[in-house]
Amino acid sequence: MSLSLYNTATRSVDTFKAITPGKVGIYLCGATVQAEPHIGHIRSGVNFDILRRWLIHSGYKVTFIRNVTDIDDKILHKAVHEKAPWWAVAMKYERAFTDAYRALNVMPPTYEPRATGHITQMISLMERLVERGYAYAPGNGDLYLEVRKLASYLTLSGQKLDDLLPAGDADDSVKRDPRDFALWKSSKPGEPSWPTPWGDGRPGWHLECSAMAHAYLGEEFDIHGGGLDLIFPHHENEIAQSQAAGYGFARVWMHNAWVTASGEKMSKSLGNSLVVREILKRVRGIELRWYLGSAHYRSMLEFSFEALEESATSFRRIEGFLHRAKEHGEVHVLISDEFKSAMDDDLAVPTALALLSGWLRSGNSAITDGNFTAVVEEASKIRGALNVLGCDPFDSAFDADKSSDSSSQKEVLDGLIAGLLQEREEARARKDFAAADRIRDRISTLGITIEDTASGPRWSIS
Ligand SMILES: [Zn+2]
Incomplete structure (x- = not known):
């Protein structure tokens, strides 16, 4: 069996076929660095890290891009609030995200481009869109994409253009259609700005991902990921920009579900208690990762501290077994056929975890029976699974006692x-x-x- 993945674009689980055999290019929308990461933010990092590790285990060479949105309205607001320069705010929270990713053993991206470092590429892309007749500048310093010209617009989210509300990112009267969205926005006095042929300003949110995906992965690449909430407008607008430029863009679109609290998308109203840094005072990074990675990436994960504690306790049981097994022989990273089938089936982690429970049970009874060959073998299968899930207790990234x-x-x-x-x-x-x-x-x-x-x-x- 080969790898199959759910593609939001086709709404089906399709056999994965790399554009270049043996290589996979992935672009994951990263954080807007305007606040400390909470577990809702970090889930996408964990889910796509599992995908990346599974591709690597399957023999692919993976180029993994995760961007940093370091210029945005929210960052500018935060800068006013914190009485600090916007770039200092962006740097501070970028570091907080990096710390959280590291604590949860999320592999660093191959490249981690910042929006402000790619204005040149954004301007080239906009010039191309103007030349090809898809972008227009009404003379107020903004540049808009004319969405009605693109037949493929909204196919990812399955909406109809006429049902769509105005984009709401500028005064409708200057647009050809209120649904047209801003590629570039003229800056207000005191705001950061960069010069362009249309005036001084700053990028709209969507532009950076099209420009940076093109810069690092080329005109067409294998997988684009992000949270469910990004399908519209962000991913639709990325597709519009890149396809209007004549690029194939992403073949497979993958979206992770949210962490919910009382059934709702995690929000600021829950305060700081769900900030990763705070949760890491209660459980270790490896335990938080185990908890966040245990649900299927397309299923909502309903958060509660009880569920987190329970999950951490069961992880400690598995870990304890591995340490006991280690006393009887070397515990390898062994990928069993059943585990491979589960992961190849759209990363069916819950199925994989059910297998793992079975190995743990038979491993424990092998200890009772004194059958240490069996103990080490079950432990190796467990370690193989944990390794792919990024929760291998023998991985030096998780030296329990740093x-x-x-x-x-x-x-x-x-x-x-x-x-x-x-x-x-x-x-x-x-x-x-x-x-x-x-x-x-x-x-x-x-x-x-x-x-x-x-x-x-x-x-x-x-
Ligand atoms: Zn993006």
Whole structure:
């Protein structure tokens, strides 16, 4: 069986066929960096990381692009609110997202382009759209895409143009059709802006993804992903921009469902309690990842702290079994045929987890029976599954106790510096002050400050 994936564009589970055999290009819409990530934001990162890991396990070379939207109305509002420059706000929250992705063992993208770093590509794309007769500038500094000219518009979401509400991103009176959307917006005084042939301004939200997907993945690529809420208008408008430019764009469209709370899409009203950083005070990164990755990516995940705790407890049971099994032999990453079939079936993680429960049961009874060959084999199958899901406890990314790691590094450093300091003391004792000074200089060029105290020299990193 080969990999099949649900394609939002065809509304069916189709056999996946890479454009270039053995290679897959993926573009995932990343974060608008205007607030700390909550678990609703991070789910898409986890879901598409599982897809990426499965493709890699299946032998593909994957180029994975996830953009950073670092210019946007929300960022400008936040900058006013935080009394900070817009770019400082964007950087601060980009770092918060990077930290959250790292804590959840989401592989860094192959390339992670920022919108503001690709204005040149956006201008080229807009010039092409004007030349081809799809974009127009009414003279107010904005540039709009004329959606009625594109027969393929709205096929992803299955809507009719005449049923659509106005785009609402500019004054309707300047547009040929109120549903036309802004590719570029003229800037208001005090706002960041870049020069273009149509006036100084900044990009509309959709433009960057078309420009950056083209820059990194070419005219046509394999998979485009994002959350369900992006299908319209964002993904429809990306398709419109790229296809009007004459590019094939994405072949497969994949959308992950939301994390819900009381059946609703997670919202700001839940406050900070669902910010990833806060949740990581309750459970480890590996446990939060396990929880977020356990539902099928197309199913809503109803969040509750009880469910999170329960899920973390069951993960700890699996982890405990793997550690016990390790005492009886080497636990490998083994991909069983049943697991492969489940993952090839549109990433059927719940089916895979049911298999895993079975292996855990038979592994535990093999411990009781003293059949350690069977214990290690079941453990290897479990580890194989966990590895694909990004939750392999033997993966160094999840060194359960990072603090003990850094404390052992400090011990080594302590020993090395103590040795140098002792040499310096000996040089002083024999009144070889030149040698003592040389040692002190060498230590200080490493950025280490020595303080002579009554109880002997003490060091710190300056
Ligand atoms: Zn996008």
